[in-house]
Each structure stands twice: as structure tokens, then as C-alpha cells.
Amino acid sequence: MDVSSRLGVLTSGGDAQGMNAAVRAVVRTGLHLGAEVFAVDDGWQGAVDGHIRALAWDDVGSILNRGGTVIGTARSADFRTRPGRLRAARNLLERGIDRLVVVGGDGSLTGTELFRTEWPGLLEELVATGGLDAATAAAHPELFVAGLVGSIDNDMVGTEMTIGADSALHRIVEALDAIASTAASHQRTFVVEVMGRHCGYLALMAAVAGGSDYVLIPESPPAPGWEEEMVDKLRESRAAGRRESMVLVAEGARDRAGAPITAAYVRGVLQDRLSEDARVTILGHVQRGGAPSAYDRWMSTLLGYAAAQEVLSAEPGGEPHVVGVRHNRITLLPLVEAVSATRAVATAVDAGDYAGAMAARGSSFTEMVRTYATMSRPPVATAPGPRRRVAVLHAGGLAPGMNTAARAAVRLGLDRGMTVLGVNGGFPGLIDGDVVELAWHDVEGWVGEGGAGLGTRRAVPEVEQLYALGRAIERLELDGLLIIGGFNAYLAAHRMVTERDRYPAFALPIVCVPASIDNNLPGSELSIGADTALNNIVEALDKIKQSASAAKRCFVVETMGRRCGYLALMAGLAAGAERVYLPEEGMSLAELATDTERMVASFRAGRRLFLAIRNETASDLYTTDVLARIFQEEGHGLYDVRQAVLGHLQQGGNPSPFDRILATRLVSHAIADLAGQLEAGTAEGRYLGLVGSDVVAHPLVHMDEEVDLSARRPRHQWWLGLRPAIEAVSRQGTPAGEA
Ligand code: ATP
Numbered sequence: 001m002d003v004s005s006r007l008g009v010l011t012s013g014g015d016a017q018g019m020n021a022a023v024r025a026v027v028r029t030g031l032h033l034g035a036e037v038f039a040v041d042d043g044w045q046g047a048v049d050g051h052i053r054a055l056a057w058d059d060v061g062s063i064l065n066r067g068g069t070v071i072g073t074a075r076s077a078d079f080r081t082r083p084g085r086l087r088a089a090r091n092l093l094e095r096g097i098d099r100l101v102v103v104g105g106d107g108s109l110t111g112t113e114l115f116r117t118e119w120p121g122l123l124e125e126l127v128a129t130g131g132l133d134a135a136t137a138a139a140h141p142e143l144f145v146a147g148l149v150g151s152i153d154n155d156m157v158g159t160e161m162t163i164g165a166d167s168a169l170h171r172i173v174e175a176l177d178a179i180a181s182t183a184a185s186h187q188r189t190f191v192v193e194v195m196g197r198h199c200g201y202l203a204l205m206a207a208v209a210g211g212s213d214y215v216l217i218p219e220s221p222p223a224p225g226w227e228e229e230m231v232d233k234l235r236e237s238r239a240a241g242r243r244e245s246m247v248l249v250a251e252g253a254r255d256r257a258g259a260p261i262t263a264a265y266v267r268g269v270l271q272d273r274l275s276e277d278a279r280v281t282i283l284g285h286v287q288r289g290g291a292p293s294a295y296d297r298w299m300s301t302l303l304g305y306a307a308a309q310e311v312l313s314a315e316p317g318g319e320p321h322v323v324g325v326r327h328n329r330i331t332l333l334p335l336v337e338a339v340s341a342t343r344a345v346a347t348a349v350d351a352g353d354y355a356g357a358m359a360a361r362g363s364s365f366t367e368m369v370r371t372y373a374t375m376s377r378p379p380v381a382t383a384p385g386p387r388r389r390v391a392v393l394h395a396g397g398l399a400p401g402m403n404t405a406a407r408a409a410v411r412l413g414l415d416r417g418m419t420v421l422g423v424n425g426g427f428p429g430l431i432d433g434d435v436v437e438l439a440w441h442d443v444e445g446w447v448g449e450g451g452a453g454l455g456t457r458r459a460v461p462e463v464e465q466l467y468a469l470g471r472a473i474e475r476l477e478l479d480g481l482l483i484i485g486g487f488n489a490y491l492a493a494h495r496m497v498t499e500r501d502r503y504p505a506f507a508l509p510i511v512c513v514p515a516s517i518d519n520n521l522p523g524s525e526l527s528i529g530a531d532t533a534l535n536n537i538v539e540a541l542d543k544i545k546q547s548a549s550a551a552k553r554c555f556v557v558e559t560m561g562r563r564c565g566y567l568a569l570m571a572g573l574a575a576g577a578e579r580v581y582l583p584e585e586g587m588s589l590a591e592l593a594t595d596t597e598r599m600v601a602s603f604r605a606g607r608r609l610f611l612a613i614r615n616e617t618a619s620d621l622y623t624t625d626v627l628a629r630i631f632q633e634e635g636h637g638l639y640d641v642r643q644a645v646l647g648h649l650q651q652g653g654n655p656s657p658f659d660r661i662l663a664t665r666l667v668s669h670a671i672a673d674l675a676g677q678l679e680a681g682t683a684e685g686r687y688l689g690l691v692g693s694d695v696v697a698h699p700l701v702h703m704d705e706e707v708d709l710s711a712r713r714p715r716h717q718w719w720l721g722l723r724p725a726i727e728a729v730s731r732q733g734t735p736a737g738e739a
Pocket of ligand 1 (some may be wrong): 014015044045074076077078079080081104105106108110111112115150151477
């Protein structure tokens, strides 16, 4: 990489939570790689006006937790004109900047590409008119750019998530939860409008996560006569036990003829036909505001880290890229194609090509539309006949989202004609026959409730209990078993499938769904509950960090995770920790000595805050207390040290939108698997998981090959590869080669 590079970063178009994390990562990675880094304030307008300033490492400190963008954003009419772009080129080159990371929506990225392609012509004109000397123009013949998509709508084709979309979903779901409690008290109907001019992502996912009754999105307009269908659906849900009704309308919702469907119109329909007062809430800019979610902090950090690397290593003649997310990994997309494909969706929607628009959103979006349609409507009574009996149970530690998963199991199971039995209290409850048949309305309200209504227990059936377990399964006449839980749940299921020769009662379809805040389960990159726990940790760290504003302070914070460092590492990325201690790596005296020296040196150099995150089992010897005492002792009063063991707040609270969506998606696959097996007469044991962006089933019999049983974690953990990003953005002065 060219160490003399000068790199600019700007945020443009609508602001989005997480832009600050991206800016911070671009700046620090740039500095880490030896470049000089500049902020172009207020988007392209800052380039036009020459509002460009050099940034140092600390200039982007303490911004991860802030919404919006600290370098400002704007919609610049000047930049749309050639004279404006001429001024922008001259201003950038006055500071020697010919590499840019632009964070914005498709409009901003279109402008970026135009500017890039025009660059040689702009320079020629500037030289000809005396605005630039020929030598400077010759030294910067090309503009190198990388794009990051900042858009709460999640509307860019080719990237699974855009910066800000997850936080916007947090705001919407918080609002829906709040509205639901008041609506249920009065048995009221609410119509809620959410953002999304061309993209129904926010509305659809919020409807799934908020347990709403009906959703209207631009890509999938309802058929003529939808008003009657909506009203019927609301009536049926009320009759089946719902106390409130909620309709979500995306800003850009329309009918098949292309006429807009507004929240006010929906309200009118409901009032006329249900003879019931309906209230409208337009969430508006609340969705853009507030602190970024954990995901928008860690993912945007990774995106910024990758974008700075990409643009600083770009070679002349290369193709510009958007740095996005695909299959849960950072990926490079050709900028021109990504932008034009995105524009094509808006055009398709406007032209009434809804199939094309849906196809562009990808298969998991389409799948969620179907799952939502099934779950939000009470099942029609099926013909009498033998119904297959499927039991749902939780095992292992509590994970937020277990209730969401159980609710999905009940509703999707009923839809497939199953009798769904809820097991109270995990495997001990099953052995005792403590089960209850669950109806559609029994799980009302479970979509967003923390905890586990069915209860969960860590106990794995002992060898001497297997007989009783088999007898219970026979007595209850179970045809299938859905186990939603953590490591012990998986161990128990594995034991059952490997003991089938001795206990024929275990020869029934068994499907496991991963639910554990530790994220230590095989076959799934993410388990239900981990995102919520991470959000809990990040919120706690925000408060802890703020408490230090008055003094120089080092915090040593202990996270859960057992022998899996996922929560510690991701919290470190999301909260900007200077040091993270993981069980996968252990802790050594030599390392501690280096860390302490570095920390003391950084406080001497003016640092006011140092955050170290330690997983609870990172070392038996160097406990959180020992670590804090070492740091204190070596500081000799230069700073003080506080320790915080976050404890069970990590497991508590309502599930995050992502965990609700993940739970719904995984369970819909699990129920489909069980239904398929019951129909085919097979009795496989499987565990499901998210691999990239797909849900994949793995055979339980081979589970032991995938896990390190003594460490109780998968042999391969994808997130360990994110370590260098933390080093680059958190440790000032670490030479590039070391990270
Ligand atoms: P959002 O998704 O929030 O709307 P966006 O980036 O798409 O964000 P736009 O208003 O479309 O927002 O664009 C932001 C800015 O990017 C514009 O104000 C303008 O400065 C620049 N820009 C957009 N399109 C062009 C273009 N075709 N030519 C030059 N500049 C453009």
C-alpha cells in the first residue's frame, strides 16, 4: 500500500445509525495503514465548499454509540452540477486527496461514480482554466473510490444489510411493543406507518418481529378486494384470542393499480368495516434516530475497515466497489452494477413488475413473506382425523427469543395440522409428562417476550433416566420432537439418536434449533439470543463508559459466553474495546505485561479511558479481579481501575428484532422438516442452523465430529477471523504488520 496516500471519508444523503462506526473504522484503518485521513464534512457539499479537515486517531473516539453522523451529511444540489464537481475536485486535490470512501444511499453512490468517471476531464478543465497546476493533475490521474451503503431502508441489491437498517428495526419494534401493550389493554386497532419508499424490508421484518396482523409493502401489493381480506383477517384473529390489532404500512405501499395505500386510508377502511376506532401512528424520523444497535456498530466497523483497505490498495484501472454484506461476510460488489440493480427495483415497482421486484429482494425475503402470511392468520379448522403430535421443549440456558421460537412452532405446526404440545421445564418436565396442548392464542404475546414461557432446564437426561424418557415419549404418543435450546439440549438430542438401538421410543423425528446467548452451537453461525445479549452488553458498556467522563479510568468488564469468546469479541468490536481476552486464545503473563505497558503508555499520552473485555473463562488464573488489580498496581495512580461483571443482565430483556426474525425463520424450517419427515415416515435427528444466509440441516449422529466436547464449542468458529479488525481500529500505534 502506498503510505503517502491521502484518504477522504464522507457521509451523504439520509443519515443512518452506524455511519459513525463506519467513519471511525475508515479513519483508524487508514491511519493504521499509514495514510493521512480527512473528513469531508456534510457530504458532497463539503467537497464543493472545501470543508475538508485532517483527522487524528482520537478525533473519532467515543462516537460509536452516537446516532447520525458526526461528520455531517447533506443533499447537495451543487454537486449535481458540473461546476460544483469542478470545485469539489479542486478542493480535494488542494489537499492531495484522490482516494475516497463514500457512505450513502444509491443516490450518493451514483454521484460518486459520475464524479469518478468525470475525474480526468474535470482535471483537464481545471488545468486549462488555471484552477489547478499541471503537475498536481498529473500526480493524481485517477480517483479511487469505495462505497458503503448507509440506508435505513435496506434497499441496496446485492448486500444483505445496509448500515442503519438494523437500528431502524430496533426503533420500530420498540415502538410496536409499546403500542401493543396499550392497544391490548383497550382492545384497540392501530395502523403504523414505517419508512420504505421502494423497499418493504422494514415493514415486513417489523411485522414478523412485532407480531402484527397485516402488512402492506411496495414489492407485493395486495390483490383487488384486499380491504375485505384484511378486515376478515383482523376479525378472525380477534375471535381466536388477540386483544389488539396492528396493521403495518410501508411508506411506499400501493395497490395493484399502483395507487398509494396510506395509513389514513387503512384507518378509514377499518373504521368503516369494523365499526371500531383505529389509531394511526407515523413513526417518521424516530426510525433514523437513537443509538445504533450492536449489529450496526460491529458490522459497520468491519465494513469501514474493509473499505479503507480496499480503497488504499486500489490500482489504476481497477473497478470501483461497494463493500457490502453477503452470506454474513464482508463482500465486494461492483459499484455500478449494485447501484443500477437497486434502481431497477424501484423502476420495476413503479412499472408494476412486482415479481421482478420480489425476485431482486432475494429468497429469504420471499420466504419471510410466506411465513408471515401463515403465522399471522389463525388456522382454518382441519378435517377430523389423526393429528400428528409434536412436542416443543427448551433445554440449556435461557436465551431471549425462546418464546418467539415456541410461538412460531405452535402457529406453524397448527397450520400443518399438527397437535403441538408444550413441555414445561425441559427434559425433566418431559420425563414427568408435564406437557400441555397449545392453541393459537396460547402463544399470543410471546413474540417479543424475554424469558421462556415453557421454562428451560440445563439437565441432560442421565443414562439411568433414558428409560423413563422413552416411556414418557410413548405414553404421550409423540410423533416428533422440536428442541429449542443450547449446548445441553444438543447433547441430550445427540444422546437420544445414538441410543436408539436400546430405546426404540427415540426413533422419532427430532429437530434441534440453536438458542443460546453464548453462540457456541455447531452448525450455525448465529444462535437465537446472541444478538440480544450483545445489545444488552453494548448498552451496559455505553453507560459504564459514560460514568468515566470525569476521571482517567480503565474498565475491566467480564462477559458471559462460557468457553466461547463470541460475546466478548463482538462486544469489543461494537463498543470499541482496546483489549479483548478470549478463552480460545487464553491469557499469558507475557501478554499481560505487554498489555499493561501499552495501557500505561497510552494514559501517559493523554488517554482518558481504556476498556478491556474479558470472557468469563478466558483464564482460570487471571480472573477479572486479578486483571483489574494488575492494571491498578502498574498505573501507580495515573488512572483508576474499575471492574464490572455484567452477569445475568446479558440473558434478560426482550429479544432483539434480529433474534425474533432468526427464531421465526429457523423454526419455520424446523417445522417443515418435521412435517416432511412425518409424511415420509422417516425418523432422522437433525440440528438446524444459519450458514451464510441459508438455513442448513445437519445430522445429529455426527454432531460430535463438529464440536470440541471438552470446550463445549464448535471446532470451527467463523468470527475468530474478525480479530485483525479489532486490532486495527482499537489499538493506536500498533504497526500495520502486527495486526
Ligand atoms: P437516501 O437513501 O437517504 O435517499 P441517497 O444517497 O440515495 O440517500 P440522494 O438524495 O439521492 O440520497 O443523494 C445524496 C446526494 O448525492 C445528492 O444530494 C447529491 O449531492 C449526490 N447525488 C445523487 N445523485 C447524483 C447524481 N446523479 N449526480 C451527482 N450527484 C448526485
